[in-house]
Amino acid sequence: MSTGNSRPLISVDSHVVEPKDLWLKRLPKRFLHQAPQVKSTEQGDFFIVPNTGMSPKPVGTEGAMINTKINGVITKPTGYRFEDQRPGAYDPIARLEDQDSQGVQAEIVYPGWLIVHSIPEFDLKVACVRAYNDWLFEEFCAHDPNRLIGAVALPVGQGPVEPAIEEAKRWAARGAKTFLLPQAVPGMAWGDAHWEPLWAVLEEIGLPVGFHQAAGQVAIFNDKTTPGVFWTTAIGNKISLGWVFMQLVYGAVPERHPNLRFILVEGGIGWIAFQLNTMDHMFTDHHRWTVPELSMKPSEYFNRNFWATFEDDRPGILTLPMLDEKRLMWAGDYPHTEGNFPFAQEQVAHDFQDVDDDVVSAITHDNAIDLFGLDIPRLVKS
Template sequence: MGTPLFAISADSHVTEPGDCYLDRIDPAFRDRAPVAATDPRMGAVMDIDNGRSRIPYGMVAAAGRPPETVGPFEYTDWDQLHQGGWDPVARLAEQDRDGVAAEVVYPSVGMLLCNHPDADYKKACFDAYNLWMAEEFAGHAPDRLIGMGQTALRSVEEGVDDLARIKELGLRGVMMPGHAACEGEAGDYDDPRWDPLWRAAADLGLPLAFHILTSGNDQLGAQQYRGPKMNSFLGIMRGCQDVIGTMVFGGVFDREPRLKVVCVEADAGWMPHWMYRADHAVRYHGNWLGDRALGRLPSEYIRDHVYLTFQDDAVAFRVTDLMDHRRLMWANDHPHSDSTFPHSQQVLADHTAHLAEDVRDDILWRNCAELYGLSLPHRAPQTGESPARKDVPA
């Protein structure tokens, strides 16, 4: 392999430690806080809400393991997990091993907590997580560990306050629930009652991220998918697609043209066809399907407002000319089972070999650096150069 490619992962994860929630949660919820446990069949797990659900960490932290050893009932002990899932010092070493300069860091347990039915419990868990992420993990190396906060959205007003608090903590963006806790009262995300939240995000410079598996209808093995269980894997991107379509067709970006959103871990190779099909729908069926007057075509909103992260999606690199490549952001998804860790450099060398250097570098690091206002060089550093010479403007 040739010279390593400079890369930032736009979507990586922690495996929340056993005291992540317990030590910081609202005391009223301490007896229900997620806690670490050892299951006789699964090994290392996180117990949610006194056993309401149990998350196998062997599945969450399976990066680099042979596929035949990964499964919900494959016993995985704590010492088999990637220590960088909760230890920031170890995480920096894992970044070096994988050849990435920095990672935008999302939760793991927090992803599935988005689907918990108790809004107050979610709020308590997310507040505790945000403190842990800011104080114990991202705070250790904020230039390399780019922390994302969480909000339950029990109300529009509380969501606005949450965004301000997340910004104060030094976190760089917000992972949104696929469905707000108050959706029934405030409507879906296209409802104008949510406009103060979009305005607050734009004012604060916080990108809003919609991650797979946070919508309830995009779960692996979920019953609503037809046919064999494997078919459910192909549907995990649908939750993100539905959110993006809701915001695009709902005129959200007309009402707040500064808003930036990120479609996370749902791949990107499908987006050119989605854009084409969305424009087709407006042109040919807008007279009976369209219930909002849009200022532009759907594809134009995508090009200006929607970023997409992907890891092992060679197709995305092949269709860069069919969308705005400046909205694509590569990720390693470490330490999840879909991760390219510890072989990211080999994957990237193969997937990007046909690209012009400027397009490649935009996707591998520059787009992410600009979106989150990271202090990184305008071009990838050469051998012997410092990795931080001049800030990229936000």
């Protein structure tokens, strides 16, 4: 792969757009009447999950690029057909070509249709997640598993944890490198005792576990009566990854499982310094009487057990003196309109201006190699 004078990059948060008939082909027969699929209408193509009460979503609202950015402008994603999306969203060959054009050596690949995590019927959700994982690894990532590195989705919700445990074990045995959990399960904080068997198994397996913003239903910032509800939800999804961090720390999950590794995916990093400082302050004042008991400051758990990703966060970069650079990782977020394609190199240069080159290489490249155990040469000699 030739990147010319480009800086080598590894994206720890990219996405695939699933084939419109994936679940029609792979679900057991008893679920086919509810199979997620794409429906074509005169108004455009829509993602639907029939017979579940879930609302249709126009193709494009999940963020996949319809056209390449021109002067930073994206055309409004309504009324389009599935095939109007950028081919690299669903075609692995086209994806690798787009990677090459950006100097991206590898990507951690997350789902495109994250709303599958919100399917209300638990058995259907489990079947859909398993079918997605099979397709991701057997078809999409199989084209080049060293560069297209799938995140195994774990089925969780209003149901037992055993299906998630089984899926984690199934894919760990097949060489997976990371897992995906939704950012929220309504009514169940991540520190709840319900999840304890899952944490124990994931700690034993030893692979990093990502919480992706907008996956699942968000427990906060979900007031449908608020004006500009799209904007409040979109921004609230990102901000509430800090809420996920608090649930885990204050629920004593990393206290009980010191070897778990968590990733806060696509929430940016500008909030971290403020939140850690505030949480440490509260810990100093109140830890002697709060339950559960914690043995370390919240910032110490973060710097031992957590990583965070961003694609465009100059304010966050300016807080680097207050953070551990080894806990931060760059992402391209391809093919989403919020991502930085086809200007990844320019975005990195802008965000990291005046930052030491070894630090840039660590955040945009080497930290991902270390966390996921990638077979790619590091840029910084340690």
